[in-house]
Amino acid sequence: MSRPGRTAHSELAWPVRLAPSASIDVPLQEGGPWIVAINGVPKARVSSDVARVLNAVNGHLQAAQIAELLGPAWTPADVEGIVRQLAPTGIFDDGGDRNRTGPAETRLIQFRPPFTVQFTLFNPARLLEAMRPGVAAVMRPAGAIAALLLLLFGLIGVFIAGPGMWRLLSTPLPLEAYVYVVVAMFVSTLLHELGHGMALTYFGGTPRRIGIMLFYLSPAFFCDVTDGWRLTSGKQRMMVALAGPLVHVFLGSIAMAAQVLLPESSVKDAAVLYGMICYAVAVLNLFPFIKLDGYVALMSAVDIPHLRKKSIDALADVVSSRILGSRPTPLNQPLLPWFGLASFVSGIAFMVIGYQRLVPVFLQLGFAGHLIVFVVLCLLLVMVAKSVVRFFSMASRNGSPAWRRVLVVSAGALAAAALLALISVRPVTVAGYTYSGGELRVVAPLQDSGRAFVPGDHVTLQSQGMIIHENLGRATIGNQPPSNAMAALDTIAPVALAGNNLPVRAYPSELDSGINLSPSGRAEVTSQQETSLGEWLWDAAVNSPLWPGQAGQATSGGKS
Numbered sequence: 001m002s003r004p005g006r007t008a009h010s011e012l013a014w015p016v017r018l019a020p021s022a023s024i025d026v027p028l029q030e031g032g033p034w035i036v037a038i039n040g041v042p043k044a045r046v047s048s049d050v051a052r053v054l055n056a057v058n059g060h061l062q063a064a065q066i067a068e069l070l071g072p073a074w075t076p077a078d079v080e081g082i083v084r085q086l087a088p089t090g091i092f093d094d095g096g097d098r099n100r101t102g103p104a105e106t107r108l109i110q111f112r113p114p115f116t117v118q119f120t121l122f123n124p125a126r127l128l129e130a131m132r133p134g135v136a137a138v139m140r141p142a143g144a145i146a147a148l149l150l151l152l153f154g155l156i157g158v159f160i161a162g163p164g165m166w167r168l169l170s171t172p173l174p175l176e177a178y179v180y181v182v183v184a185m186f187v188s189t190l191l192h193e194l195g196h197g198m199a200l201t202y203f204g205g206t207p208r209r210i211g212i213m214l215f216y217l218s219p220a221f222f223c224d225v226t227d228g229w230r231l232t233s234g235k236q237r238m239m240v241a242l243a244g245p246l247v248h249v250f251l252g253s254i255a256m257a258a259q260v261l262l263p264e265s266s267v268k269d270a271a272v273l274y275g276m277i278c279y280a281v282a283v284l285n286l287f288p289f290i291k292l293d294g295y296v297a298l299m300s301a302v303d304i305p306h307l308r309k310k311s312i313d314a315l316a317d318v319v320s321s322r323i324l325g326s327r328p329t330p331l332n333q334p335l336l337p338w339f340g341l342a343s344f345v346s347g348i349a350f351m352v353i354g355y356q357r358l359v360p361v362f363l364q365l366g367f368a369g370h371l372i373v374f375v376v377l378c379l380l381l382v383m384v385a386k387s388v389v390r391f392f393s394m395a396s397r398n399g400s401p402a403w404r405r406v407l408v409v410s411a412g413a414l415a416a417a418a419l420l421a422l423i424s425v426r427p428v429t430v431a432g433y434t435y436s437g438g439e440l441r442v443v444a445p446l447q448d449s450g451r452a453f454v455p456g457d458h459v460t461l462q463s464q465g466m467i468i469h470e471n472l473g474r475a476t477i478g479n480q481p482p483s484n485a486m487a488a489l490d491t492i493a494p495v496a497l498a499g500n501n502l503p504v505r506a507y508p509s510e511l512d513s514g515i516n517l518s519p520s521g522r523a524e525v526t527s528q529q530e531t532s533l534g535e536w537l538w539d540a541a542v543n544s545p546l547w548p549g550q551a552g553q554a555t556s557g558g559k560s
Contacts, residue, residue, distance in 0.1 A: 473514015
């Protein structure tokens with residue numbers, strides 16, 4: 001941000017001062033940017049001239065006095081313009097407490113929109129500074145050669161494990177294998193975040209804090225490396241962002257290389273599964289359209305802070321001007337709206353994939369599972385509602401005619417109603433099956449016994465894998481009445497546990513086709529009755545155990 005020209009009078013009441021939580025962070029290297037931060041979170045990069053103004057704003061001096069203090073090249077309008085431009089960041093005191101002095105302490109619990117809550121554990125600066133010599137050794141040619149050899153051994157391990165990887169992803173595994181993987185992933189997530197911190201420390205930055213966060217309701221570690229924005233080099237900022245995925249690549253390579261030496265056991269299965277997950281996490285983190293490490297690396301490469309927000313705002317501006325008739329904002333980067341579109345679509349795609357993979361599992365857990373899904377859906381609806389209100393409010397401020405906004409809202413409501421009425425679906429219930437002595441039964445947990453399956457409903461028999469559900473055969477719900485029974489846990493979860501220890505409602509069924517059926521597995525029951533999307537949604541709601549008077553109903557999914 002450079003010195004602005006003359007602008008209108010500032011809305012802030014002079015004299016102004018910085019908020020207690022605001023800070024002006026000096027560059028890490030000569031010629032680097034100054035960072036304006038709130039509670040350690042960067043809000044803007046500014047030039048040294050702007051930093052001089054901000055350091056002079058102390059709550060006692062008027063704009064004219066600050067201009068005189070800075071020198072003859074400055075005018076009161078220059079000072080007021082800088083303050084006005086930075087006011088939206090929230091770095092100035094709102095006048096609530098003029099008696100406070102000094103910066104506020106970093107809060108132990110912080111919220112990051114839309115779905116992230118961070119719990120600070122400690123400041124890792126001293127620990128990471130002590131590890132700096134080790135990082136420096138890895139950065140030498142010998143260290144790079146060793147890392148490449150480790151990656152090569154890992155890839156050889158992947159080749160050797162090849163056929164077994166499909167089995168691990170498509171069949172239930174022993175409980176102890178999952179325990180090993182969960183513990184290893186917990187440690188590797190911490191090492192991933194320390195990797196970011198070590199890279200930042202190596203380049204001269206200071207990680208502010210490390211802790212545990214709820215990221216879209218999933219627990220994870222975090223390391224605050226926002227100090228990296230003070231680095232002059234974009235390549236260095238990219239390396240800080242990519243250090244975490246590289247840690248997962250190295251850990252996955254170690255696991256894949258080590259499993260070659262292990263005998264067939266749950267430990268070997270856990271090592272292969274852990275290695276695959278590490279590689280997958282590294283690749284996923286490189287995806288640039290979600291706020292992951294790949295996005296931060298891209299943002300550093302193109303040198304546009306808050307790239308995703310700016311691009312989505314640019315997309316909203318284009319849509320608003322074309323559809324709502326608002327005044328368009330001139331674009332300095334014409335590709336921003338396209339990146340915003342990719343980010344917007346990617347966010348929706350991630351949520352849809354998450355729904356398809358996780359919601360059916362949660363809905364089989366009865367009341368608790370339905371409650372979790374309901375809370376998540378409510379949060380998503382609130383987020384969508386806030387975004388829509390913000391979009392139309394911004395269009396209104398930019399001159400959108402009221403009649404166009406009313407017309408668009410009405411058309412959107414009519415389109416939604418039409419989709420609910422016209423799209424037809426066949427309800428699909430995720431259940432399980434047991435097969436013994438030629439007798440096939442489709443089962444659903446008693447606490448979530450589901451909508452009553454009726455004779456003639458089509459059943460797809462599948463393997464109960466953690467990721468892959470391989471089709472094994474087809475069946476049809478029989479005419480005999482259902483009964484209560486006990487079934488293996490792997491009828492609802494990809495966990496191999498000895499014995500039948502799950503109370504279920506069992507529906508005798510007729511096997512139509514299938515070979516090499518396992519004694520138990522996953523089943524998808526497709527209703528014969530076709531219904532509209534709106535009716536299916538209503539039926540799913542009233543049959544949920546959360547609905548008043550319902551003791552527990554089926555988990556249903558829809559396929560058009």
